[in-house]
Amino acid sequence: MPTKRGTRPAIPRKVQSLLWLKAGGRCEFRGCNKILYEDQVTQDPINESNIAHIISWTENGPRGDKVLSPKLATDISNLMLTCPEHNTLIDSGDNLEKYSVSVLQEMKREHEEAIRKLTDLKTELPKRIIELRGMIHGQRPAITFKEEADALFPFFPKSERIVIDVCDYEDIETAKMIIDSQVKRHIINSDGSELYAAFIMALIPLGCYLGYSIGNKIPVQTFQHFHDTEDWIWRDGGGLITASYANSIKPSDNVNLLINISGVIDRKLLSADYPEYSINADVPGFSFLQSWQQVLDFRSIYRNVLDRIRQEHGESVTIHLYPATPNPINFEIGKGIMKNIDPTIILYDKTKNETNYKEAMHLHDRIRGNN
Numbered sequence: 001m002p003t004k005r006g007t008r009p010a011i012p013r014k015v016q017s018l019l020w021l022k023a024g025g026r027c028e029f030r031g032c033n034k035i036l037y038e039d040q041v042t043q044d045p046i047n048e049s050n051i052a053h054i055i056s057w058t059e060n061g062p063r064g065d066k067v068l069s070p071k072l073a074t075d076i077s078n079l080m081l082t083c084p085e086h087n088t089l090i091d092s093g094d095n096l097e098k099y100s101v102s103v104l105q106e107m108k109r110e111h112e113e114a115i116r117k118l119t120d121l122k123t124e125l126p127k128r129i130i131e132l133r134g135m136i137h138g139q140r141p142a143i144t145f146k147e148e149a150d151a152l153f154p155f156f157p158k159s160e161r162i163v164i165d166v167c168d169y170e171d172i173e174t175a176k177m178i179i180d181s182q183v184k185r186h187i188i189n190s191d192g193s194e195l196y197a198a199f200i201m202a203l204i205p206l207g208c209y210l211g212y213s214i215g216n217k218i219p220v221q222t223f224q225h226f227h228d229t230e231d232w233i234w235r236d237g238g239g240l241i242t243a244s245y246a247n248s249i250k251p252s253d254n255v256n257l258l259i260n261i262s263g264v265i266d267r268k269l270l271s272a273d274y275p276e277y278s279i280n281a282d283v284p285g286f287s288f289l290q291s292w293q294q295v296l297d298f299r300s301i302y303r304n305v306l307d308r309i310r311q312e313h314g315e316s317v318t319i320h321l322y323p324a325t326p327n328p329i330n331f332e333i334g335k336g337i338m339k340n341i342d343p344t345i346i347l348y349d350k351t352k353n354e355t356n357y358k359e360a361m362h363l364h365d366r367i368r369g370n371n
């Protein structure tokens with residue numbers, strides 16, 4: 001029986017333009033993504049786009065429907081931007097079951113969501129990179145500019161980096177002086193319009209000290225290396241961080257603060273038994289920290305704990321801080337300190353060969369002497 005094909009209704013320019021924008025000028029067929037506005041070889045401007053109908057414009061066409069075909073003939077929700085090959089493929093009679101209405105709708109939705117996400121750039125200044133490089137168990141750390149740029153995407157890094165290299169200084173006091181002088185020269189005295197991204201590759205005390213030296217007024221986002229994927233790209237999710245407080249009856253001159261994130265501090269190895277506060281990952285371990293959001297969570301919990309210790313024990317208390325923490329948290333431990341009000345904080349560390357925790361440094365000395 002001959003069918004009356006009629007003429008395909010013209011798709012309004014406005015609808016065509018919007019479809020081009022939503023598709024990012026690329027074929028929406030899953031896995032194709034071909035650019036449709038320039039020749040692949042010569043890069044000359046061309047237009048090889050086809051506008052394919054999910055439900056045909058005519059009821060006898062591919063996936064056509066008596067009611068929906070006339071209704072959706074020029075409706076953007078029913079149109080896909082494709083390359084010529086995929087236009088032919090989805091409309092060929094053999095494939096109509098494979099490329100059903102729902103399959104094609106899913107392809108269109110996936111593609112347009114991905115384009116939207118990828119083009120959702122915020123106008124933000126390029127970030128200035130800070131690197132802290134210290135010896136880690138006899139190894140010099142390394143990172144490439146590409147790894148840093150990948151971690152920052154969709155934001156851009158500035159090409160010149162601030163590299164603070166303390167690999168050649170075993171003495172921690174010398175390393176602290178170098179950190180301070182570099183921070184003073186490149187960061188603290190900047191005009192305030194710069195945004196920073198920090199890649200910390202050093203032992204715990206030095207990461208803490210870099211945060212302390214930069215201070216809590218300058219915004220810095222830190223990054224960490226993920227061993228499984230060999231990159232520095234933050235992920236989503238990750239476990240929860242909570243605090244637990246000492247049940248002290250009376251104020252003490254000393255308290256212990258244990259931070260159990262990448263592991264659990266063994267209480268038997270502490271240098272003294274003082275009232276104990278702790279900040280805890282729900283499942284401590286090297287893979288606990290997954291997202292930047294967890295770092296932000298830590299930042300506010302840590303601040304609450306420091307305030308509470310000061311309220312319960314007074315400003316002249318000494319906090320003995322034991323960290324089992326990854327680099328971004330180390331940085332926050334130093335950065336979160338309020339230099340004008342916080343009590344003295346002594347940082348402990350344990351290298352592989354030592355049995356007990358030892359004082360690594362005075363991370364902060366109380367400024368106000370009168371009480």
Ligand SMILES: [Zn+2]
Pocket residue numbers: 027028029032033034082083084085086
């Ligand atoms: Zn295609």
